[in-house]
Amino acid sequence: MAVADKQRIDYSEFSGDTYRYAKAVIHKESCIACHGDPAKAPVDVLTRYGNERGFGFKTGDVAGVISVTLPKRSVFERTFSLINAAEMTVIFLSILPMLWFIRRAIILPIREITHAADEISRGKDVHVDVTDTVAGSKNEIHTLKIATARMRNSFIIALRKMREARSQTDKLKQHIANKDKSD
Ligand code: HEC
Numbered sequence: 001m002a003v004a005d006k007q008r009i010d011y012s013e014f015s016g017d018t019y020r021y022a023k024a025v026i027h028k029e030s031c032i033a034c035h036g037d038p039a040k041a042p043v044d045v046l047t048r049y050g051n052e053r054g055f056g057f058k059t060g061d062v063a064g065v066i067s068v069t070l071p072k073r074s075v076f077e078r079t080f081s082l083i084n085a086a087e088m089t090v091i092f093l094s095i096l097p098m099l100w101f102i103r104r105a106i107i108l109p110i111r112e113i114t115h116a117a118d119e120i121s122r123g124k125d126v127h128v129d130v131t132d133t134v135a136g137s138k139n140e141i142h143t144l145k146i147a148t149a150r151m152r153n154s155f156i157i158a159l160r161k162m163r164e165a166r167s168q169t170d171k172l173k174q175h176i177a178n179k180d181k182s183d
Contacts, residue, residue: 009023009024009026010022010023010024011023014072017071017072017073018069018070018071018072019069019070019071019072020067020068020069020070021067021068021069021070022065022066022067022068023065023066023067024062024064024065025062025063025064025065025066026060026061026062026063027057027058027059027060027061027062027063028059029059031057031059031063032057032058032059034054035054035055035056035057035063036055036056036057036058037055037056038051038052038055038056041055105141106141109141109145110141110144113128113141113144113145113148116128116148116152117148117151120148120151120152120155123159125152125156126152128145128148128149128152130145130146130149133145133146
């Protein structure tokens with residue numbers, strides 16, 4: 001195919017199922033050291049490649065053309081041709097047990113502990129079931145559960161002590177009041 005514009009440096013076309021892009025490689029000043037006069041070319045280039053081919057160029061000369069041809073189908077199309085519906089179903093189905101596991105092993109226990117901690121913080125007595133945990137377990141959720149249960153116990157003891165102290169103070173106040181009256 002003839003390229004009308006002789007000054008053009010690149011060229012592209014769609015033909016059939018392919019897209020082609022081509023670009024001229026132009027000799028620059030720096031290229032001429034090796035591609036200009038063979039007498040001025042580096043000795044190792046001459047020993048290895050001789051002094052006949054690839055010389056005699058000037059700056060601005062076309063050194064060659066780089067051409068790339070790509071299939072026209074889109075990346076999307078190609079991905080879908082790689083994975084068909086059945087394979088996609090298999091991938092999806094294999095993710096489901098993973099989600100189920102994450103929910104059972106992480107989300108639900110954390111939700112339970114969060115609820116318990118919330119109730120405890122409001123002074124309500126909730127039962128934190130630690131029967132399924134082992135002391136010194138490396139499982140973070142078990143550790144969290146045990147810590148929450150311990151926090152609940154400490155909290156209840158502290159509350160009981162506080163109530164006892166308060167009733168004692170009340171009794172003392174009553175006693176003093178009675179004494180004042182009798183005096
Ligand atoms: C250090 C020396 C050196 C420089 C600088 C140099 N070239 Fe080359 N060039 C060579 C050698 C040696 C070969 C042959 C390599 C081979 O055949 O494996 C070559 C090969 C080529 C070819 C392939 C020629 C053919 O017919 O196969 C092109 C095109 C080319 N060079 C362009 C350039 C351009 C453009 C520049 C500047 C951006 C440049 N060169 C800079 C040494 C050089």
